[in-house]
Amino acid sequence: MRLVTFERGAGPVGFGAVVGDVVVDFADAARARTGAVPPRLASVDAYLRGLPASLEEAHQLLAGVVEADGRRVESVRLLPPVPRPAALLDCTLTPRHVANSTATLLRRSLPSGVGRVAGWVAKPVLGRRPRGVRYYKGNHNAMIGDHDTIGWPAYTAYLDIEPELAVVTGAVPCGATRAQAVERLAGYLIFNDASARDVQLPEMFFTGPASSKDFDDSNGLGPYLVTPDDVADPLALDVTVGISDRGTWVGTTADYAMHPIDAVVAIASRRSLAAGTVIGMGTIPDCCGLDRDEWLRPNDQITITFDGLGTLHQRVGTPTTPPGTRWQRRSDLAPAPRG
Incomplete structure (x- = not known):
């Protein structure tokens, strides 16, 4: 199940699931079926607090839903699925990311010869390290x-x-x-x-x-x-x-x-x-x-x-002013136009 939090114009923020190519709002689906919204499906926050029971409730609600019951995905704005994480x-x-990234950081941040040698030494050590x-x-x-x-x-x-x-x-x-x-x-x-x-x-x-x-x-x-x-x-x-x-x-x-x-x-x-x-x-x-x-x-x-x-x-995004840097300056960064 693909859960989403979304905006639909000027209405309240919705919580539901993507079925095929549409977003089904749990509140709308529940009202159409029983006239009441299960508290655990009222929002993503309520859903997360209600686990594991809320997962089963969501599956039961979607069991009779078809794509015609929802809105096209492109007609809503998807928010972060958990907009306000606790x-x-x-x-x-x-380890491989740690090795690769540390080598680049050292090479870019330290004086030329020192940085290259430090990166060359650190990379295989960090890449093997659990x-x-x-x-x-x-x-x-x-x-x-x-x-x-x-x-x-x-x-x-x-x-x-x-x-x-x-x-x-x-x-x-x-x-x-x-x-x-x-x-x-x-x-x-x-x-x-x-x-x-x-x-x-x-x-x-x-x-x-x-x-x-x-x-x-x-x-x-x-x-x-x-x-x-x-x-x-x-x-x-x-x-x-x-x-x-x-x-x-x-x-x-x-x-x-x-x-x-x-x-x-x-x-x-x-x-x-x-x-x-x-x-x-x-x-x-x-x-x-x-x-x-x-x-x-x-x-x-x-x-x-x-x-x-x-x-x-x-x-x-675009920086509003030419950004400062400890590293080599970049000529391809133009500030955003003002006004």
């Missing part, structure tokens, strides 16, 4: 969705994307077992963790991600929240990223294979997880500019496709 936890569970489940807390108030624009802060000239598989949970108690984690797993979606790369290296040594990750309109989610029963193996999904007309990047969620989803959620539940917690699994290797030393341009059109999860469309 928390955003972002992991780094792919990583535990560690995460930082992202800005859960900076969510954007399908067809939205990624903000470009004035302090970076090297804006980047980070396509990730993300997990959404219901309420998970502190110290949950893996079985309890599975029971409260709401589903999977595409997460794009936009990043300012030329300010990132010092933060990784001292404070942890701050300005490099925390800016307006920086966390993309969507287009759907796909329930676990519709994803045969979340760690075997092909990933394709399109950057305007400049080719594609490809990867796979198999790079997370050493970290089963239920184990990640159980480890994260060393503290209670509120319903609506989003957990990013980490960047798909070879699918961000830092891994490849290739860089976004203003107004680039981005498509991030995960097999079975859909395609997240986003546009790269």
